[in-house]
Amino acid sequence: MRPDLPRREGPVVGPEAATTASVHEGIDAMRTARETIALEIAGLEALAASIDERFVAVVDLVKACRGRVIVTGVGKSGHIGQKIAATLASTGTPAFFLHAAEAAHGDLGMVGDDDVVIAISNSGESTELQAIIEYCRRFRVTLVAMTARPASALGRHADALLALPDAVEACPLALAPMTSTTMSLAIGDALAAALIRARNFQRDDFAKFHPAGKLGAQLLRMHEVLERLPHLKEVPSVPRDALLPAVIAAISNGRRGATAVMEADGRLAGIVTDGDLRRAMTDRSVFDRTAADMMTVDPRQIGADKLAVDALALCEAERLGALFVEADGEIVGLVDLKGLLSLGIV
8 A cells, every 4th residue: 555645735637737837827927017118108208208419418428439439348238239349330330349347457448539339327326337437437438328327427427428217127126227228229229320421321331241141141232143143144044036946045045033034235125034934925936037027225324333132122112033134224134123132131
């Protein structure tokens, strides 16, 4: 016989009771999530309402900076600072992140006279920032404070202020910074956005800093697409009077799903696609028809200086399988949707 097992104190919890507890926990989790987001939204709304001439002064300071923007902070503010520095650097404002705790151990040597320092601290009293504050005062380095306490040590000694409203933290314990870090991130993005417009920073400029990945592919010029995919420079073509077998051969050999139809003087007359062939094959008379009979006149073209993402958008909007690339009045390539997608644009 098996020994008696100890009895569990309290009521026995069966599957039904466990399910009820799980439901209550789920409801509580959803309520907490909504409250958290609502508090952060309230903080962002207060931040938007607080934007004034002090923000404009910071934009002017950063735009006029002859050196670099150095973003600094510790803890969660440091993580936010890294993102702000990266966003600024990728949008035309030379910037990097300096960890406040490392500054007093030699990294202050990274700060130059022509730089602008943006120090992030919600309280403005982070002890790790003291060395940076003193350094900026001693060597007259422009210091911008991002803080909710303008009267703090950081706020008092700063040359300009990115003011954060005194909002309620979304943390249920009121300990972890949540609303304040969300506002810091948002005002950093606002600063970057304002500088993009102030500098007239364009997509071409953005492409210089994003040569790899999806962004880099989208920002390629069409002449760069042709360099990367040189087979697209070879434009399959037939004369206007070419019969069906010659048209089919050109489309098959070109592997673009289309062929150009050329005038006798070398000008582009039209395009015949796989779809045009299918629509033409209604009876045996198709064998007597020429490329000029089947072609679509005035086929769509895109300039060699246009972006790959624009070519993709045109193909999708007009349901085009292929698109001619034009430079100085001449056809220099025929790109197809497959080729564009192979670049990793989407």
